[in-house]
Amino acid sequence: MKTSIEGPGGRGVEVSPDEVLPPSRGIARRVFYPSVALVGVFVLLALVFPDWLSSVITAANAAVVNSLGWYYVLLVTGFVVFALWLALSRLGDIRLGRDDEEPQYSTFSWFAMLFAAGMGIGLVFWGVAEPLNHYAAPPPGVVGTPASLAQDAMTQTYLHWGLHAWAIYIVVGLAVAYTVHRRRRPVSIRWALEPILGTRRVQGRWGDVVDVVAVVGTVFGVATSLGFGVVQVAAGLEYLDLIEVTRTALVVLIIAIAGLAMISVATGLDVGIKWLSNANLVIAGLLMLGILVLGPTLFVLREFVQSIGAYLQDFIRLSFATLPYQGPEGESWLASWTTYYWGWWMSWSPFVGVFIARISRGRTVRQFIIGVLLVPTLLTFLWFAVLGGTALYRELFGEGGLVSERGIVDNNAALFQMLSDLPGGPVLAGAAILLVVVFFVTSSDSGSYVVAMISAGGNPTPPLWTRLTWAALTGAIAAVLLGFGGPEGGLTSLQVMAILVAAPFSVVMIGMCVALARSLTAEHHAAELERRALRRRTLVAAVVDELGSTSAPIRPIEPSPGMTWRPHLPRRAPGRRRRARPADTGGEQTSEDAEDGPG
Numbered sequence: 001m002k003t004s005i006e007g008p009g010g011r012g013v014e015v016s017p018d019e020v021l022p023p024s025r026g027i028a029r030r031v032f033y034p035s036v037a038l039v040g041v042f043v044l045l046a047l048v049f050p051d052w053l054s055s056v057i058t059a060a061n062a063a064v065v066n067s068l069g070w071y072y073v074l075l076v077t078g079f080v081v082f083a084l085w086l087a088l089s090r091l092g093d094i095r096l097g098r099d100d101e102e103p104q105y106s107t108f109s110w111f112a113m114l115f116a117a118g119m120g121i122g123l124v125f126w127g128v129a130e131p132l133n134h135y136a137a138p139p140p141g142v143v144g145t146p147a148s149l150a151q152d153a154m155t156q157t158y159l160h161w162g163l164h165a166w167a168i169y170i171v172v173g174l175a176v177a178y179t180v181h182r183r184r185r186p187v188s189i190r191w192a193l194e195p196i197l198g199t200r201r202v203q204g205r206w207g208d209v210v211d212v213v214a215v216v217g218t219v220f221g222v223a224t225s226l227g228f229g230v231v232q233v234a235a236g237l238e239y240l241d242l243i244e245v246t247r248t249a250l251v252v253l254i255i256a257i258a259g260l261a262m263i264s265v266a267t268g269l270d271v272g273i274k275w276l277s278n279a280n281l282v283i284a285g286l287l288m289l290g291i292l293v294l295g296p297t298l299f300v301l302r303e304f305v306q307s308i309g310a311y312l313q314d315f316i317r318l319s320f321a322t323l324p325y326q327g328p329e330g331e332s333w334l335a336s337w338t339t340y341y342w343g344w345w346m347s348w349s350p351f352v353g354v355f356i357a358r359i360s361r362g363r364t365v366r367q368f369i370i371g372v373l374l375v376p377t378l379l380t381f382l383w384f385a386v387l388g389g390t391a392l393y394r395e396l397f398g399e400g401g402l403v404s405e406r407g408i409v410d411n412n413a414a415l416f417q418m419l420s421d422l423p424g425g426p427v428l429a430g431a432a433i434l435l436v437v438v439f440f441v442t443s444s445d446s447g448s449y450v451v452a453m454i455s456a457g458g459n460p461t462p463p464l465w466t467r468l469t470w471a472a473l474t475g476a477i478a479a480v481l482l483g484f485g486g487p488e489g490g491l492t493s494l495q496v497m498a499i500l501v502a503a504p505f506s507v508v509m510i511g512m513c514v515a516l517a518r519s520l521t522a523e524h525h526a527a528e529l530e531r532r533a534l535r536r537r538t539l540v541a542a543v544v545d546e547l548g549s550t551s552a553p554i555r556p557i558e559p560s561p562g563m564t565w566r567p568h569l570p571r572r573a574p575g576r577r578r579r580a581r582p583a584d585t586g587g588e589q590t591s592e593d594a595e596d597g598p599g
Helices: 029-048 050-088 107-118 121-136 146-161 163-182 190-197 199-203 205-239 247-267 269-294 297-313 315-319 324-336 338-358 365-373 375-397 414-419 425-455 464-547
Strands: 003-006 012-015
Touching (some): 029 050, 050 163, 050 315, 050 338, 107 365, 107 375, 121 205, 121 425, 146 163, 190 199, 205 338, 205 425, 205 464, 247 425, 269 297, 269 375, 269 425, 297 315, 324 338, 338 425, 338 464, 365 375, 375 414
Antiparallel strands (some): 003 012
């Protein structure tokens, strides 16, 4: 029986309950327009009522982060366990695509796009600043010598940027990749929930709500990252005495770099993002290598190895740390760092998850998880070891100056302050600025591409005008909030909104885990039954070949439905003993059993 419903593109169509709509060729009106309206209302309120909106957002952020911090911590750790279970089980053999399909991109290009899309500007911004912040203001209750505090700072940084962050991306990315490449559904978040919601609900209002939440979260997350990047580029240019950081300068920088991003968007995924991602990895590698060679090389290498051991040793304790015995101070610190990061990664997960799903066709579930979970994590650890380790070395054994006497770190300029102490500091600073710009472009490019796919009803090749529209909107949001709210107020509001979006989307992620586990288990069970049937047919054919032709075909014995085969051994009759064996009769074997009783 067919019913008339409105499809993802907003058009009325006749579908059966099991029929899947093809990707829309235009826009999904019930996703595109509500998403634009929500983003536009927020920007308008930020312009007209900045103080009121700031107070509302601050109150909402405190309620979510402080009240649900334990939930975020437990949930994200559960994502790590879920990812490891899939990778280590037989479910990891399932391929994201046809069984004989090869990976779409080379391994190097795949890793480069993973690295650029997953962390991007955040790595450059926090590479020096976060270890210094944890060293200057460690978590409540953590005391020790400067050396032990420095080690704890690196371990805490590894926690925030390590397995937990990438496990969040795996949940969304793997669910979407399996849905798109294996089950041939449109590229959208909603279709990952089809096993638990059903096709009709996914195509209806429930699916629209899921996609709107994903789009809004992605837009705010990308715009926040772009804002961080522009502020750091401005700080670097000021360090080189090229400009003076003002609100006007920030807006001009956003417009210029956003224009480059729109050019990359227009070239498409295979040309723009792929080329820039490869270039990004090369620039990041050269910058990291330059700092490693020109800085305290031996110290950094020793610290890198030791910090991995410290991270693994404290992994379980830190994964569940909520600081309840440290009172309000512990609650405030946790909200500012760990639960903040988990919320931010979840708000980014629609963007990163859909993007890495799009580029992972042809890989197995195990390859996907190992590649996404381990390789970017190790590269991230090495990045923080080189940049953060060099900064900590300067504080412990050098001239210091990166942390003020009041224990404050200038997050925007910390990278350039650290580079100034190295030979060729201005050259390294120029490379860092270039790296941030390229990260800006790739983040805007890939983020706009994902949002355009979702708002176009899951079309893997959305119309160019939609991609350009979202690229312009993300840049405009960052420009407006930086121009009118300043680096502190505007970006803080945008950042908090990205975290708040993670609260409802975390429920969607739980649904993705359930749906993915159910689908993979069902497919593995069906494949196992097919393998057993094939073995039976092969065995029967071998027996027939061995015995030769017979008048009647030999068929395998198959139990009736509902019956379970079990071995049935004959029972001895009452009053009879077992047949005597030669060992029992002194080498003589009886012909029949002896009866019990006299005579």
